[in-house]
Amino acid sequence: MSTYPLVTGPPDAFVIHCSSPRFSQAFDNFLKDLGVTHPIRIVVPGSVSSIGSGIEMVLSKQFKTLRDQIEILVEEHPHMTPRFILINHEDCRGYAHLETKYGPMLRRLAKYTNVLEKQEIDLQLAAKVVDAIAKRYVHGATVELYMARIIEGQARFDTLVDTRNAAA
16 A cells, blocks of 8 residues: 655645646646645635625525635634635636526626626635635735636636725
8 A cells, every 4th residue: 555745844825726627737836836835725616606706695505614614724824824825717617507507696796797707706705705714813814816817728827906905
């Protein structure tokens, strides 16, 4: 029977991204490019869609579960200055499923016109949720927002501007 090494040391980032196997290698390579070597990952279909705009009205259990998972992980690592990396990607089947099943209701609640716009809105909302959780346990948390775009069969990661502190 084989054995595998364990990685020791503190985590250097909390990462939330989609479970799509199409993007697995791209996510890994991108995190390395960001200097992340020991992340704590939350990997779910649709990435942050579970805490996205309007979702708490139609999928309250998923909203609570993801929020609770983030809280548990932050609480378990109070001595690190957390770096949160939130990633959505184009052509997400998790988002496509939500759109098929709940699209008209979500569009009324979240006021978006297409799935890509909803993904970007959801990253902003997720940043607020993560920030609120982090502030209860640690100081100095940073939240980075990225959107993986498909360009000629490759993933390109674009940084989204965090609007949490923008003037209204």
